[in-house]
Amino acid sequence: MLAKKLRVVCTRAAATLLLACASLAYAQPLLPMPDSGSTTFGDWSFSWEIGNANDEGLVLKNVRWKGVKVLHKASMPVIRVKYRGDASGIDAGCGPYNDKIHSGNLERFSGQTTDVIARFFGDNLMEIAVFSEIGGYDLYQAYYFHRSGRFEPMLYSSGWSCSDNPKSRNDHKHHPYWRLDFDVDSVTNRVRHALTVSGGSMSFAAYTSESGFTVPANATATVWTVAHPNSGRTVRIQSPSNERADVGGSPWFGFGSRDVHVRRYKGAEDVGWAFSATSQLGWFTPAEVTENQDVVFWSIGHLTHLWTQADEDNPHWHSRGWIVDVTW
Ligand SMILES: [Cu+2]
Numbered sequence: 001m002l003a004k005k006l007r008v009v010c011t012r013a014a015a016t017l018l019l020a021c022a023s024l025a026y027a028q029p030l031l032p033m034p035d036s037g038s039t040t041f042g043d044w045s046f047s048w049e050i051g052n053a054n055d056e057g058l059v060l061k062n063v064r065w066k067g068v069k070v071l072h073k074a075s076m077p078v079i080r081v082k083y084r085g086d087a088s089g090i091d092a093g094c095g096p097y098n099d100k101i102h103s104g105n106l107e108r109f110s111g112q113t114t115d116v117i118a119r120f121f122g123d124n125l126m127e128i129a130v131f132s133e134i135g136g137y138d139l140y141q142a143y144y145f146h147r148s149g150r151f152e153p154m155l156y157s158s159g160w161s162c163s164d165n166p167k168s169r170n171d172h173k174h175h176p177y178w179r180l181d182f183d184v185d186s187v188t189n190r191v192r193h194a195l196t197v198s199g200g201s202m203s204f205a206a207y208t209s210e211s212g213f214t215v216p217a218n219a220t221a222t223v224w225t226v227a228h229p230n231s232g233r234t235v236r237i238q239s240p241s242n243e244r245a246d247v248g249g250s251p252w253f254g255f256g257s258r259d260v261h262v263r264r265y266k267g268a269e270d271v272g273w274a275f276s277a278t279s280q281l282g283w284f285t286p287a288e289v290t291e292n293q294d295v296v297f298w299s300i301g302h303l304t305h306l307w308t309q310a311d312e313d314n315p316h317w318h319s320r321g322w323i324v325d326v327t328w
Pocket residue numbers: 157158159172174305318
């Protein structure tokens with residue numbers, strides 16, 4: 001049964017993973033991986049571990065491209081989930097939840113003999129992933145490495161953690177948070193974005209101090225960059241399939257109100273998700289300088305999951321992820 005669940009991962013995967021989707025249907029061999037280790041794939045090299053210290057899922061460390069540092073660490077500290085309930089407030093209905101993946105909720109589907117698994121889709125795409133069950137949810141947390149220089153953190157979810165009536169109260173939104181601790185070339189980095197809106201005009205912004213950003217409703221494309229100020233080495237960050245963040249008022253009450261946050265790295269803040277289910281990301285008072293500093297880029301997915309009888313009878317997989325392109 002679980003093997004079947006994994007196979008249908010592809011039905012709702014992001015457009016960028018169509019290759020993976022097509023291949024998933026043919027049940028790529030699962031490569032058992034230890035709980036921690038290091039490996040290479042094309043010009044990529046990285047280490048991984050299960051993030052038990054902070055309950056932050058499958059964690060990557062020391063991610064390099066052509067020998068040059070890209071990320072000090074990548075993790076997924078929380079998936080915030082809000083149900084609609086009777087739409088009367090931010091805590092209406094089931095939850096809200098702040099789900100965290102760790103060894104205690106990892107499971108193994110059919111054919112899986114280790115908690116961490118890898119799969120290869122042709123010569124050009126590697127996946128490393130864990131499978132977790134939290135409440136009524138099946139969660140598949142994956143990272144994709146493309147030989148072209150693309151890196152994608154991804155979360156797949158299926159199932160229901162609520163059985164309210166009327167059924168429309170079971171509509172909910174998932175908000176996975178990825179903590180991307182970039183060290184592009186070295187710890188000294190700067191963050192920018194370029195925003196295109198309907199009509200074609202563009203605007204640019206520099207994240208010179210700790211802040212968050214909500215992509216406006218009229219945006220047609222948003223690209224963030226993290227760059228080393230001297231070498232010019234740059235990564236581009238996008239999430240073209242993401243939904244809009246939540247606005248205030250019924251029924252979502254601004255629950256997932258941001259798309260990204262930028263924070264200055266502090267060891268004392270590398271502790272996973274330290275906030276409640278209804279809280280936004282903290283650690284910005286006072287707002288510290290993030291220009292040419294060691295920065296942490298938080299990217300947030302917004303994924304609406306509306307109740308249907310078909311999805312209750314045979315849970316569908318839904319996914320959300322971000323794209324990081326290395327440009328050197
Ligand atoms: Cu869901």
